Amino acid sequence: MPPSSKRAGFTLVELLVTIAIIGVLIALLLPAVQSAREAARRCSCINNLRQVGLAMHQYNDAHKRLPPAKPPGKDRYASAFVWLLPYLDEASRYGEYDFTVRPSEEPNTAITEVSLEVFLCPSMTFVGGDVPPGAASYGVSTGSGYNRDPFNRYTGEPNLFCHNGAIIDPSRGKTSVSGISAADGASKTFLVGELDYGLTNLYERSHGAAGPGGSTQWAFAYPGVTWASVVGKFNSDRIVTKLYEWETFRGDHPGGVEMLFVDGSARLIPTETPHETLEALAHASDGELVEIP
Structure with a gap:
């Protein structure tokens, strides 16, 4: 009688199981991997x-003020981030920058058209x-109002931009x-804070004045470019409302926006934070005590 032969391999049912x-293990693993990557x-x-906060403090120590939202003068438009270059290991770029012309003019274009890593959030996507x-991911806090309003809603005077935030127009004085520590x-x-390229309908609503999603560029001083508010x-x-969201802080992290405070600390501010709280945090001198969410 021949010896019995043992079956080798898997049945179809075993293979499918x-x-x-x-498949289940991969489905469970992928969210964990994505979560770990987002955390990084x-x-x-x-x-x-x-x-950036450390550079702001170094500038403040050297000049006894925070950097201006733009240089004095009508048509220069260099942002506060340009003034920070020497404190961000970019002294050579700063030395080559010509403050007598715009960021979009020669010889500045060789500097301003470069996207610097320190100004880019790795989570940011481009519509x-x-x-x-x-391109950049961050804007300085110009306050709680709308920078394109013809009149300052707090004083009734013609709007000179950047009226009540930590970073203001030099014509409004200095911060x-x-x-700020003494006041608020x-x-x-x-x-x-973050100012990303995530506005899906910006091009249509701005009638082509802005590219898809946003217009944040680190060297240009202008609303929605490096000026941000909570309007x-x-x-x-x-x-949603007029063009307010164009210059309102927004980011690509789940649940909120990463914000830097004047003391140099940084944290995620939840999307659902009440507007009154956001206004108090954006206003640099209202004297209002506020609990941070």
Whole structure:
């Protein structure tokens, strides 16, 4: 009688069960991997903001004021970030920058069309996929009002831009870390925050004045470019009211926006934060005590 032969291999049912188990394990693993990657990107974004905060403090120590929103004069438009270059290991770029002409003019274009890593959040995505020259992810806090309003809603005077934030137009005077600390508390006043390219309807609502998603570029001093406020819907992914959201802080991290405070600390501010709280955090001298969410 011949010896019995043992069956080798898998049956179809066993194979299907194995594939199903592997599929379930992959489905469970992918969210964990994505979450870990986002956590790493958030850490990198916060590190960028803290570097900018340290540069702001170094500038403040050297000049007894925070950097201006733009240089004095009508048509220059260099942003506060340009003034920070020597404190961000970019002294050579700063030395080559010509403050007598605009960022978009020679010889400045060789500098301003470069996207610097310290100004880019690794989570940021671009609507349409194209990365504009000199693109950035952050804007300085100009306050709680709309920078394009013809009149300042607080004084009734013609709007001179950047009227009540930590970074203001030089024609409005100057702000300093010590001054803000005495007025509102440096740990409770916005200094810089995310300003991404996530506005899905911006091109249509701005009638082509802005590219797809946003217009943030680190070298240009202008609303929605490096000036940001809390006038519109916070962390919106579309224009909702007029063009308010164009210059309102927004980011690509789940649940909120990474914000840098005047004291140099950085944290995620939840999307659902009440507007009154955001206004108090953006206003640098209202004297209002506010609890940070």
